Amino acid sequence: MVEEVVKLNNVWVQYDGTPILEDISLSIRKDDFLGLIGPNGGGKTTLLKLMLGLVSPSRGQVTILGQSPEAGRKKVGYVPQHSLFDRDFPINVLEVVLTGRLSRTRPFNWYSKADRRAATEALQSVDMLDFKDRQIGMLSGGQQQRVFVARALVSDPRLLLLDEPMSNVDTPMQAEFYELLERLNKHMPIVLVSHDISAVSVYVNKIACLNRRLYYHESKELTPEDMEAAYQCPIQMIAHGVPHSVLKEHTHE
Amino acid sequence: MIDALLHYPFMQRAFIAGLLAAVACGIIGTYVVVKRMVSISGGISHASFGGIGIGYYLAQYISWMTPLYGALIFTPLAALVMGIFVKRTHVAEDTAIGIIWAVGMALGLTFIGLTPGYTPDLFSYLFGNILFVTNSDLITMAALDAIIIVFVLALYKELLAISFDQEFGTAMGLPTERLYLMLLCLIALTVVLLMRFVGIILIIALLTIPTATARQHTHSLKKMMMLSILFGIASVIGGLRLSYEIDIHTGSGAMIILFSAVIFLISTVLTRFCHRRHLDIEVPAE
Numbered sequence: 001m002v003e004e005v006v007k008l009n010n011v012w013v014q015y016d017g018t019p020i021l022e023d024i025s026l027s028i029r030k031d032d033f034l035g036l037i038g039p040n041g042g043g044k045t046t047l048l049k050l051m052l053g054l055v056s057p058s059r060g061q062v063t064i065l066g067q068s069p070e071a072g073r074k075k076v077g078y079v080p081q082h083s084l085f086d087r088d089f090p091i092n093v094l095e096v097v098l099t100g101r102l103s104r105t106r107p108f109n110w111y112s113k114a115d116r117r118a119a120t121e122a123l124q125s126v127d128m129l130d131f132k133d134r135q136i137g138m139l140s141g142g143q144q145q146r147v148f149v150a151r152a153l154v155s156d157p158r159l160l161l162l163d164e165p166m167s168n169v170d171t172p173m174q175a176e177f178y179e180l181l182e183r184l185n186k187h188m189p190i191v192l193v194s195h196d197i198s199a200v201s202v203y204v205n206k207i208a209c210l211n212r213r214l215y216y217h218e219s220k221e222l223t224p225e226d227m228e229a230a231y232q233c234p235i236q237m238i239a240h241g242v243p244h245s246v247l248k249e250h251t252h253e
Numbered sequence: 254m255i256d257a258l259l260h261y262p263f264m265q266r267a268f269i270a271g272l273l274a275a276v277a278c279g280i281i282g283t284y285v286v287v288k289r290m291v292s293i294s295g296g297i298s299h300a301s302f303g304g305i306g307i308g309y310y311l312a313q314y315i316s317w318m319t320p321l322y323g324a325l326i327f328t329p330l331a332a333l334v335m336g337i338f339v340k341r342t343h344v345a346e347d348t349a350i351g352i353i354w355a356v357g358m359a360l361g362l363t364f365i366g367l368t369p370g371y372t373p374d375l376f377s378y379l380f381g382n383i384l385f386v387t388n389s390d391l392i393t394m395a396a397l398d399a400i401i402i403v404f405v406l407a408l409y410k411e412l413l414a415i416s417f418d419q420e421f422g423t424a425m426g427l428p429t430e431r432l433y434l435m436l437l438c439l440i441a442l443t444v445v446l447l448m449r450f451v452g453i454i455l456i457i458a459l460l461t462i463p464t465a466t467a468r469q470h471t472h473s474l475k476k477m478m479m480l481s482i483l484f485g486i487a488s489v490i491g492g493l494r495l496s497y498e499i500d501i502h503t504g505s506g507a508m509i510i511l512f513s514a515v516i517f518l519i520s521t522v523l524t525r526f527c528h529r530r531h532l533d534i535e536v537p538a539e
């Protein structure tokens with residue numbers, strides 16, 4: 001039997017009475033590399049926050065590794081969206097990665113040797129160990145993103161969530177970054193939020209589309225009807241440039 | 254000045270007060286600068302005037318009450334109100350700061366008006382006066398320094414994490430809002446600590462200038478704190494000496510700040526001159 005890492009059962013989320021997510025049911029299994037696409041404001045980040053226990057459902061149930069999201073959070077690695085951060089901030093790469101251990105440390109204690117060892121290993125796994133003493137703002141966007149992945153990996157997670165990780169990464173570096181994620185996917189399921197359909201579809205093995213409601217068939221295919229419903233515009237506009245592996249072939253083709 | 258330091262107790266007290274002030278400024282100023290809390294700190298320091306007024310007023314009825322103790326109780330409360338305003342309501346941060354800033358000062362003026370008689374050292378709370386630093390002020394300052402050091406040592410990694418990336422801190426299960434409010438309270442304590450020394454109007458300068466100078470020389474938060482303390486101490490020594498030489502004791506706070514500004518200016522020129530080539534190579538083009 002394939003282990004279910006995430007399970008959402010008919011989940012609804014509302015802010016001030018406005019529904020953000022409606023009736024979402026979703027299972028994420030051990031080998032999944034799920035690309036989550038959808039228009040801006042469609043609730044993609046909210047869905048990730050639901051899995052982290054940062055947003056509570058108004059109805060329905062979220063289970064992470066058989067536990068509540070608050071309890072399961074320690075086993076989830078998270079790479080938040082990073083449009084805004086102070087490039088001048090006085091913090092080096094190793095210190096950034098160490099903050100990923102905070103869910104298992106206590107106040108009044110400094111980071112332990114085990115914490116430092118884990119941080120070194122995480123940096124090694126994303127090929128950034130040579131940069132450990134660099135100030136974070138000195139790195140390129142792609143290198144910074146690798147550091148943030150290391151920060152997510154340092155807690156030894158069973159699930160990895162990434163929110164728009166490519167927004168700061170130069171196009172030539174993106175393929176390399178996706179290859180890193182493919183490698184990590186051998187050990188844990190990954191959920192990757194993106195608005196860039198064509199880039200995502202090459203590397204992921206499952207794809208879902210979210211706009212308040214979730215369009216998902218536990219496969220790498222979405223129907224044109226799904227896309228039309230989610231994006232609320234004619235399918236040709238979206239299908240342009242989308243590899244056929246994502247969209248089911250049209251009958252007239 | 255060495256002579257004066259040996260012979261006049263008020264100079265000794267001023268010197269010790271300066272060292273105690275530099276420690277608090279270096280540590281808390283670092284958070285103020287890197288977490289971009291300069292305007293909220295300005296708001297807190299001006300709002301503290303409310304506590305001074307209440308202290309004057311209550312001193313008629315309560316024997317142990319002084320303006321300083323009034324500020325010690327009132328300022329953290331004002332900081333908390335400001336923080337909760339910013340975090341929990343839809344009021345914009347700069348609006349909340351503007352409101353608490355002015356309301357605090359208005360409260361201070363009102364209570365001073367209600368207090369019968371003349372308030373002789375009012376001016377010294379606004380602009381500082383080292384002649385007025387008493388032994389009990391020194392003890393209060395040392396105690397506040399101790400509180401600040403204990404909190405920052407205990408929560409160093411948590412404060413670093415939320416200053417750098419608050420959202421990730423929340424995802425790690427850190428109580429980010431409580432940590433932020435605690436930081437505001439520590440700023441409030443620092444304000445009270447500096448009050449006798451440079452006065453509430455000039456506090457913001459000592460919270461920012463030594464740290465801004467330190468920032469030009471390091472990329473580590475820890476080193477930034479230590480360097481800020483050193484620059485703070487240098488400013489205190491330089492400023493006190495200057496005010497002693499040109500004999501304007503009442504303006505010693507101003508002298509200290511002008512001296513720290515000169516250090517900042519020299520440091521800025523030197524870093525631009527020395528690091529230009531190094532920066533050109535290191536920073537990747539965006």
